[in-house]
Amino acid sequence: MTDEPLTGQVALVSGATRGGGRGIAVQLGAAGATVYVTGRSTTTSRSPMNRPETTEQTADLVTAAGGHGIAVPTDHLDVAQVRDLVARIDREQQGRLDILVNNVWGGDPLTVWDKPLWEQPLDDGLLLQRQAVHTHIITSWHALPLLVARRRGLVVEVTDGTADQGYRGTFFYDLAKSGVIRAAQAQAGDLRPHGVTAVALTPGFLRSEAMLDHFGVTEDTWRDAITADPYFAMSESPAYLGRAVAALAADPDVSRWNGQSLATWQLAKEYGFTDADGSRPDWGGYFGATQQGDGDDVNPQDYR
Template identity: 60%
Template sequence: MDLPLDGKVALVAGATRGAGRGTAVALGEAGATVYCTGRTTRHRTSEYGRRETIEETAELVTAAGGTGIAVEVDHLQAADVEALVRRIDDEQGRLDVLVNDVWGGENLVEWNTPVWEHSLDAGLKMLHGAVDTHLVTSHFALPLLIRRPGGLVVEMTDGTREYNATHYRLSAFYDLAKWAVLRLAFSQAEDLKPFQCTAVALTPGWMRSEMMLEHYGVTEANWRDAAAVNPHFAAISESPRFVGRAVAALAADPDLASRAGGSFSSGGLAREYGFTDVDGSRPDCWRYLTEVQDAGLPAASQGYR
């Protein structure tokens, strides 16, 4: 069994569900030890009120072939993050991959609402959750990561640099949150270059997160039935594992440094590295959005999956 990340240690910040969980499990598939952090545990639930827990994620990592370790962390709390990194250092003595995936804004966005009408409290909370958490985590984690050359930081966002530069993301707060993370990847890449480590920005496509599946009234087992509600989603959506496999492919790339500061998508990297989604397909969402959905064409996955 090929385990290209055997012996590597990863921290997935925000691994409770969605892209974070998918990434943690994909890193486990590749043999990594993965610290899975978040606020929802089997004993405590965040204000999200969701049922997914970090313990479940860690168990999925281990079942996939890696070693999953669940740690309850609020990434807005510097003391929590500092203690987490100290624990990783004490237990592993290294950190090879940091995935900044904390977000928490799904219930805060007011779509198609101008900035002066959008709830200010909700908008600022969204920015704190999407940006401050990443900065706090990197502040404490990067001194451990740079001890060894080849370390990788992945800033998980929504949209590539190219797409977000020309498309308004339907909320000033959301637009700024996702653009800030793209820029943060570029900035951290500059800081990391002298240590032969790198940072990149990565976006999933139209991801079948737990919340998205519920929105369309389907499950991972019958997600194609969502065509009755949104045929584009059914045509191009991807599992959370897909973007995780993109992270694993980056982490195993001996030429990773050449990607420093870049902005990538799961579909784009699948074409380059050859990995597939859990169903064996290679959905290319961002190309599809531009060439099909935004162009007003009928949904059709041919040539995009």
């Protein structure tokens, strides 16, 4: 495999302003792809998330990594904006789209962790479903015909947790994340006859910009936050998730994964990639071990 196995390929990464989406876009760029980067935060306007990261910054990082980043500010709940986005890709890339990554989320401010369904704000819960699930449906509806026309390609639905995971602790969040997994499985069924693969993919404890800010650390000093949350010792950078997507996209036999619910730690073992620091965090193995007995007896370094 070459250092840039995705040279000539075209990707759309929705929700790529920051976090996992940015990590995916940059790593696809590092593998040589042209990457359309979307999100609601720009150099002139912030989304309701009110974060400083922008789509333009992500596109620049894609280009700096070796690919070609193209920022297209898009609200994926706006059908007209998504239609125009896909029409632009169709026009500029002569109908070519190889990789679709549905990563839109935006649900953190809407998630309530300490109340049952009937005590949560209904409007916020329904908006969470629209932002976290309907955005994916709208984007796939418009973009999938480009992949189907070429009878090849990869769809990645980014979620939290795997298909066999139990209740995530709060109704609307659980419904959104499990719904995205089911969306991947359903698309896999529709796409199989057309040579296109669809999967769901989860990171472990993602060390996003917002998570670093939450703990008051930086990417260089993130280990200082382990005392506040021991599980943070197993956190992974967005690059790890990005390398998982890049590995899938470069796999000529990627159809073997069609319809499956995958995880970064699983694919790292399969494809041999590492996180940005050279480690290979196994969140699933570590978390499982802590749940089986006294978590104090589990050494995180045994799972990196």
